[in-house]
Amino acid sequence: MxxxxxxxxxxxxxxxxxxxxxxxxxxxxxxxxxxxxxxxxxxxxxxxxTLTKHGYSWRARKHLKAACEACGETRRRIAHHIDQDITNCQPENIQTLCKWCHDFFHSMADRRGLMVAGKMVCLVSQRE
Incomplete structure (x- = not known):
């Protein structure tokens, strides 16, 4: 048996x-x-x-603007979470940055040992 x-x-x-x-x-x-x-x-x-990191990124991308808010680049746009909370996908918490500005913003904070929080400043003057 x-x-x-x-x-x-x-x-x-x-x-x-x-x-x-x-x-x-x-x-x-x-x-x-x-x-x-x-x-x-x-x-x-x-x-x-629950949503995965990719799912939260997908939600944030719905709020992207047409161009980077720092330099005006229209290619390779990324959603930057201003308060660093990826679960907060409210439009007022999303800043549209190109990949280069986003990487620059985070690398500068890393070099200084700071937590990235807040908006990146505009790098080009706005012409009227």
Missing amino acids: TKVKEIPLRVCRTCDKPLERKRYDQRLEDFGTFKRRKYCNLHCANTRK
């Missing part, structure tokens, strides 16, 4: 339902595969409870 392995109690990371070994044509799912599985089905696997 074969021993039946004791199944550890595991729950789905999304819906908190207990995970059970799946059956494929009267065969149980491999025990190692079951132990690695984190979700009960594909729907739960494709659903996230």
Whole structure:
């Protein structure tokens, strides 16, 4: 008689339902595969409870202006969070910077050992 392995109690990371070994044509799912599985089905696997860093960046990009607010460059625009909180994607907390200004702003703060907070100043004069 074969021993039946004791199944550890595991729950789905999304819906908190207990995970059970799946059956494929009267065969149980491999025990190692079951132990690695984190979700009960594909729907739960494709659903996230919280946003990832990429998700917050995507939300912030919706508020980008047409050009960099520091130098006027229109290419490679990045959303800079003024208060350094990536979860705060309010339009008043987003400053549109080009990649070069954004990197410059953060590298200058790093060299001085400061926390970057606030808006970057305009580097070119505004012509009327």
